[in-house]
Amino acid sequence: MMTHQYSPGTAADEEETYDVVVCGAGSAGSTVAGLLAADENLRVLLLEAGGDDADDRVSDPDRWFENIASERDWGWLTEPGTGLGNRRLLYSMGKGLGGGSSINAGVWSRGHRRDWDDLAAVSGDPRWDYRSVLGSYRELETWRGAPDLERRGTAGPMHIQPAQPLHPFFSAMLDGAEAAGLDRYDSPNGELAEQGSGCAVRDEIISDGVRCSAYRALVAPRSEQRNLTVRTRTLITRVLFDGDRAVAVEAISDGRPVVFRAAHEVVLSLGAVQTPKVLMQSGLGPARHLDQVGIDVRQDLPGVGSGLDDHLQFGCVWEAADARQLPPPSRAQAVCFWEGDGRERSPQFVMYSGGAPFMSPEAQARYGAPQSAFSFLLGMRLRTRGSVRLADAGPATAPVIETCFLDDPADLRDAVGAYRFAEEVAHSEAMRPYLGSRSVPAGLSDAEVAAYIRTAAVTFWHQCGTARIGTDTDVNAVVDSELRVRGCDGLRVADASVLPRVTSGNTMAPAMVIGHRAAGLVRA
Ligand SMILES: Cc1cc2nc3c(=O)[nH]c(=O)nc-3n(C[C@H](O)[C@H](O)[C@H](O)COP(=O)(O)OP(=O)(O)OC[C@H]3O[C@@H](n4cnc5c(N)ncnc54)[C@H](O)[C@@H]3O)c2cc1C
Incomplete structure (x- = not known):
C-alpha cells in the first residue's frame, strides 16, 4: 500500500x-x-x-x-475501441x-455562450456564465481584428488575430459554407459564439508570425x-x-x-x-x-x-484538382460551426480544413491516400464519455485510457450526417476550382461512409x-x-x-x- x-x-x-x-x-x-x-x-x-x-x-x-x-x-495510446473497429488511438x-x-x-476558440451558461448551471455559480467569462477573455486578450469592445480585450497578454493573409482556398470554403446555409461572421469569437451555427475566418494565437x-x-x-x-x-x-x-x-x-x-x-x-x-x-x-x-x-x-470528453475528429477527403492551388497542410484558416438534432444547446459540429489527405493510418492503409488532396476536418461532440484509470500504483506507468468513441450508434448516424454536410460544401460552386474527380474513398453509401468513419476517426485533442x-x-x-x-x-x-x-x-x-x-x- x-x-x-x-x-x-x-x-x-x-x-x-x-x-x-x-x-x-x-x-x-x-x-x-x-x-x-x-x-x-x-x-x-x-x-x-x-x-x-x-x-x-x-x-x-x-x-x-x-x-x-x-x-x-x-503520446498516450488509448485502449482498443469497439466503436473504432478495435483500433487504438495516438x-x-x-x-x-x-x-x-x-x-x-x-x-483560439472561446467556447459558445451556452457552454459557459451551462457550466454556471452545473457548478451552481453564476460567476461561470458567459457574461462573467467574457471579462476573463477581455483581460487575457489583445485582439488585433475589427474592434469589439463588448467582447474583445485590447491590452491582455495573449495576442489574438484573425488568420492572415487568407489563402483563397479558405475564402472558397467559407463561400461554400454560406451556400450550404451557414451565416458568415467577422470572427468565431464574436457574435458567432452566441449563435447556433455559422462560419468565419479563424482566430489564432500568432503574433508577427510567431506562436x-x-x-x-x-x-x-x-x-x-x-x-x-x-x-x-x-x-x-x-x-x-x-x-x-x-x-x-x-x-x-x-x-x-x-x-x-x-x-x-x-x-x-x-x-x-x-x-x-x-x-x-x-x-x-x-x-x-x-x-x-x-x-x-x-x-x-x-x-x-x-x-x-473530447471531440471526435475525422477527415473528409477529396482529390484536388491542382496541388499547386492548395494551402500548406498545416494551415486551417476558416471554421464552420453547426447544430445537431437539438440535443446539444450549442454547436455539435465544428469543421476546419487543410491541404492534405487527413486520414488515420488505418484509413490510409485500407482506402489509400491520394497524392494531392484536401480535407475537411470534422469534429463532433458525442453522447458517450470515456475514462482515465491507473494501470497500477506506479507513477511512471501509462494510464489506461478509454475514449468510448462511436460506441453509441446514434453518434455514428450523426457523424454520417455531418459528412454529408461537408460533402455539400466540397461540391459548392465556390470549391469547384479545388475539387478533383472524386472523394476518397469514392462514391459512398451511408453504410460505407459509416464504415469509413469508424476507420478514420481519431481524437481532436480536446481532452x-x-x-x-x-x-x-x-x-x-x-x-x-x-x-x-x-x-x-x-x-x-x-x-x-x-x-x-x-x-x-x-x-x-x-x-x-x-x-x-x-x-x-x-x-x-
Ligand atoms: C496536437 C494538438 C493540437 C491542438 N490544437 C488546438 C488548437 O488549435 N486550439 C485549441 O484551442 N486547442 C488545441 N488543442 C488542445 C489544447 O492545446 C488543450 O486543450 C489545452 O492545452 C489544455 O490545457 P490544459 O492546461 O488543460 O493542459 P495542457 O496544456 O496539456 O498542460 C498540462 C501540462 O502539464 C504537464 N504535466 C502533465 N503531467 C505532469 C506531471 N505528472 N508532472 C509535471 N508536469 C506534468 C504537461 O507536460 C503539460 O505541460 C490541441 C492539442 C493538441 C495535442
Missing part, C-alpha cells in the same frame, strides 16, 4: 518551500502561475515534466504537427513549457522575477497532506525524489489525463479502483478519471471532463465552483479536466479562462 501522509524529512533528497506550487506549465498552469507571480510578495513555483520550448517547431505555427509523436508529446497531449499551447494548431503560447505570453515575461521559479523535467507523482490539508507535492527531478512544500496552496494543472492520474496516485479517486491498484483511499471521489466541477449534491463532481478538490483544503484543479462537457470549439482558450479564474481565487 502507498501512504500519503506528509512526514517532513522522509524520502526526498531535496525540499523547497513556496507559497503556491502550480503543477503543469500548460495552457492553464502557465496562466495561473503568470498571473499569481504578478504579486511579487507571493513565491510561486511552476513545475513541468517536459523540457523548455526553445524550438522552431514550437515558435513556427506552420510546423505544429511536427511535434506530434515527438518528445513534446506524451492520444497526443503537450509536454513541456506551454503544454498544449506550445504544440497545438494555434486556434504566442500561454507560457510565452504569461510566464516568460516574468522569468527574471525572483518570486517566480520554473522547474522543467520534474515529474509530479503525488500530493502530500497534513491531515486534510495539501501541503506539498512529491516529484522526481533528474531521477531524484524531491518535495516541494506549499505554504498556501497546491494547484494541479496537469491536463485531463494526468490531473486525474496524480489525484488517484494521491488517494483521491474512486475507492474501488484505488483498492484494486493498492492505493490507500484518502477521499472517495467517484468522478476522478470518469467523464472523459477534458475528468475532474469536473459541480455542486455539493453532485456525486461525480470532483471540484466545487471555486475549483477546490472536495474533502481537501489547499488543493485546487485548474485545467481542462474541470469542464463538465467539451466546449463547442477547441479547448485551449477555455483552459486559460479556468487558469485565469483560479489565479483570482487563489489570491482572494
Whole structure:
C-alpha cells in the first residue's frame, strides 16, 4: 500500500518551500502561475515534466504537427475501441513549457455562450456564465481584428488575430459554407459564439508570425522575477497532506525524489489525463479502483478519471484538382460551426480544413491516400464519455485510457450526417476550382461512409471532463465552483479536466479562462 501522509524529512533528497506550487506549465498552469507571480510578495513555483520550448517547431505555427509523436508529446495510446473497429488511438497531449499551447494548431476558440451558461448551471455559480467569462477573455486578450469592445480585450497578454493573409482556398470554403446555409461572421469569437451555427475566418494565437503560447505570453515575461521559479523535467507523482490539508507535492527531478512544500496552496494543472492520474496516485479517486491498484483511499471521489470528453475528429477527403492551388497542410484558416438534432444547446459540429489527405493510418492503409488532396476536418461532440484509470500504483506507468468513441450508434448516424454536410460544401460552386474527380474513398453509401468513419476517426485533442466541477449534491463532481478538490483544503484543479462537457470549439482558450479564474481565487 502507498501512504500519503506528509512526514517532513522522509524520502526526498531535496525540499523547497513556496507559497503556491502550480503543477503543469500548460495552457492553464502557465496562466495561473503568470498571473499569481504578478504579486511579487507571493513565491510561486511552476513545475513541468517536459523540457523548455526553445524550438522552431514550437515558435513556427506552420510546423505544429511536427511535434506530434515527438518528445513534446506524451503520446498516450488509448485502449482498443469497439466503436473504432478495435483500433487504438495516438492520444497526443503537450509536454513541456506551454503544454498544449506550445504544440497545438494555434486556434483560439472561446467556447459558445451556452457552454459557459451551462457550466454556471452545473457548478451552481453564476460567476461561470458567459457574461462573467467574457471579462476573463477581455483581460487575457489583445485582439488585433475589427474592434469589439463588448467582447474583445485590447491590452491582455495573449495576442489574438484573425488568420492572415487568407489563402483563397479558405475564402472558397467559407463561400461554400454560406451556400450550404451557414451565416458568415467577422470572427468565431464574436457574435458567432452566441449563435447556433455559422462560419468565419479563424482566430489564432500568432503574433508577427510567431506562436504566442500561454507560457510565452504569461510566464516568460516574468522569468527574471525572483518570486517566480520554473522547474522543467520534474515529474509530479503525488500530493502530500497534513491531515486534510495539501501541503506539498512529491516529484522526481533528474531521477531524484524531491518535495516541494506549499505554504498556501497546491494547484494541479496537469491536463485531463494526468490531473486525474496524480489525484488517484494521491488517494483521491474512486475507492474501488484505488483498492484494486493498492492505493490507500484518502477521499472517495467517484468522478476522478470518469467523464472523459473530447471531440471526435475525422477527415473528409477529396482529390484536388491542382496541388499547386492548395494551402500548406498545416494551415486551417476558416471554421464552420453547426447544430445537431437539438440535443446539444450549442454547436455539435465544428469543421476546419487543410491541404492534405487527413486520414488515420488505418484509413490510409485500407482506402489509400491520394497524392494531392484536401480535407475537411470534422469534429463532433458525442453522447458517450470515456475514462482515465491507473494501470497500477506506479507513477511512471501509462494510464489506461478509454475514449468510448462511436460506441453509441446514434453518434455514428450523426457523424454520417455531418459528412454529408461537408460533402455539400466540397461540391459548392465556390470549391469547384479545388475539387478533383472524386472523394476518397469514392462514391459512398451511408453504410460505407459509416464504415469509413469508424476507420478514420481519431481524437481532436480536446481532452477534458475528468475532474469536473459541480455542486455539493453532485456525486461525480470532483471540484466545487471555486475549483477546490472536495474533502481537501489547499488543493485546487485548474485545467481542462474541470469542464463538465467539451466546449463547442477547441479547448485551449477555455483552459486559460479556468487558469485565469483560479489565479483570482487563489489570491482572494
Ligand atoms: C496536437 C494538438 C493540437 C491542438 N490544437 C488546438 C488548437 O488549435 N486550439 C485549441 O484551442 N486547442 C488545441 N488543442 C488542445 C489544447 O492545446 C488543450 O486543450 C489545452 O492545452 C489544455 O490545457 P490544459 O492546461 O488543460 O493542459 P495542457 O496544456 O496539456 O498542460 C498540462 C501540462 O502539464 C504537464 N504535466 C502533465 N503531467 C505532469 C506531471 N505528472 N508532472 C509535471 N508536469 C506534468 C504537461 O507536460 C503539460 O505541460 C490541441 C492539442 C493538441 C495535442
